[in-house]
Amino acid sequence: MRPTLRFLALVLAVLGASQSRADFGIPGFELVHTVPVETALATPDLREPVQVWREMFDAAKKEIVVAQFYVAGEPGEVLEGVIDRLEAAAARGVKIRFLMEDKGQRLSVPATLERLKKIPGIDFRLLDYNKLSGNGIIHAKYFIVDGMQAFVGSQNFDWRALKHIHETGLRISEPVMVAKIQAIFEQDWQAQALLAAGKTVPVLPQPAEAFDITQKAFLLSSPRAWNPPGVGDSEEVLPRLLAEAKSEVRxxxxxxxxxxxxxxxxxxxxxxxxxxxxxxxRGVKVKLMVSNWNTEEPPIDHLKSLAMLPGIEIRIVTLPQASTGFIPFARVIHTKTMVIDGELAWVGTSNWSGGYFDKSRNLEIVLRDKAMAARVAALHEQTWTSSYAAPIDVMKHYPKPAKAAP
Known part of the structure; x- marks a missing residue:
């Protein structure tokens, strides 16, 4: 059987097996997905973050730690129920530490901020990551429960990310991975305390040898200077992973x-x-899918240049507006994933441009697992072949995308 047919057969096998279960995952990792409402996209074998987040917070016994870019709720929407679970956990005596990017205050909904800060016993802190890396932010979106399970994904702590945006994340119970994510949180938590006291945050010693990318599961983060031991540097590892690609990258x-x-x-x-x-x-086929927000200038000019190369396909995804009317900063694909040769899956929090892998705090989970790679590839293929995705037109002048207002 040819490699392409073998890959398609694996995708079908994974999807077929998934129909009989409530969620899709491999040992230690569950794939979690937000399907934008009022679209033809569907992933019945993947649980949505609302269900997973509530379940994780309800299971907390000792501590919940959260790191987010910003927070944004809306009365009557699903994030309010998630915050209910945090409040219930605090009432049970669970300690909550919440670390948010200082610049995220501008994007946050004041009422959501105030509600979180009023949770009894919560330790809510703001970290200006710019003071660490220069022109960087906490862009990672993750939390850890009792040091035993974690969630990392593209979903911001935002009601729109749970309903109106295409998002992908991972629920993680693999102990080594969870411990490394916890170490990143503790590093940034300590950095906030040092900066608040007017002190300098020392960079962490980094190993001289190259990070081992042959592991079955590993964690990458940025920026390198503040990565704890055992965590790879996203900026250094991504090119190495692309360099080992043989046939296809999605x-x-x-x-x-x-x-x-x-x-x-x-x-x-x-x-x-x-x-x-x-x-x-080198002859590797690349299928790059971006949002219609990527059509502003000058990024669109660089995309057009890239599209001129033989062997690469670029499609731009435009989701329809909600029937209720225009929603600012919503109705967009926000997932950050990669699949290499149907064997490696990457699920993370970074956009692929400068400032994310070199200046800002982000997390990426890499899994050398054919089943996970097949499911992430199928998720990519679903949107790629949908009516919402269109090949980039190098001759077209794209209008400025409407993000905050139509």
Missing amino acids: VQVMDYAPLSYAPGRRPFYAVIDNAVRSAVA
């Missing part, structure tokens, strides 16, 4: 651009783009 991100963010300008950042172009030059 990528889904909200934004892709060889550009960084700086006051008043977009400096060139070639690390990821060079690795993608190198893979294409």
